[in-house]
Amino acid sequence: MAGEIPDLEALERTGTGKGAARQARRDGMVPGIVFGGDTDPLPINIPFNVLLKRLKKGRFKSTLFNMKVEGHDDVRVICRDVQRDVVKDLPTHVDFMRLRRTTKINLFIPVEFLNEGASPGLKKGGVLNAVRPEVELIVTAGDIPEKLTVDLTGLEIGDTVTISDITLPEGSKPTIDRDFVIANISAPSGLRAADDAEAEAETEADEVPATEQTEE
Secondary structure, X not given: OOOOOOEEEEEEOOXXXXXXXXXXXXXXXXXXXXXXXXXXXXXXXXXXXXXXXXXXXXXXXXXXXXXXXXXXXXXXXXXXXXXXXXOOOOEEEEEEEEOOOOOEEEEEEEEEEEOHHHOHHHHOOOEEEEOOOEEEEEEEOOOOOOOEEEEOOOOOOOOEEEHHHOOOOOOOEEOOOOXXXXXXXXXXXXXHHHHHHHHHHHHHHHHOOOOOOOOO
């Protein structure tokens, strides 16, 4: 089930049109709209600094938010568009879509690695490489997983974990239609260097031409 869905607080915007939007920007707000669902579109204002901070964190358009507007019921929304100033590249307007519980959306879900102490490869000094610390899934808005888990028990140096090794929540699937790598356990840097040196020595030995023998 879903973990903590971040809140996004906004104010209901009074007035519509360009004049109201310009006034909102002068007041340090970014005008926006919440649409979709079975209710009328709701014009809103979001504090500029709050929105900019969210945008800088990344994944803004693939993050599910709990929209809180005073006087209205909380609603789950996802961003559908952010308009920006063509010169300053700062947000000037933002559109959100309300989601029903059955709505399918794309979200990045974090991956958690368990039982590192039960991995022989890690005990030998191997290194866990998280190739994908989060995975983009198609999920149902009403049943969003908090995280995906990878059990490292029994994994040796050289072993690889792919998406097919993970039990995905019911009703969700990856956006990539192939068995991609999530993580692997690689040899310690010292061991890799020794192996590389040995392989290089063997290659050089193979390249030394054989001595020609002459008949006496």
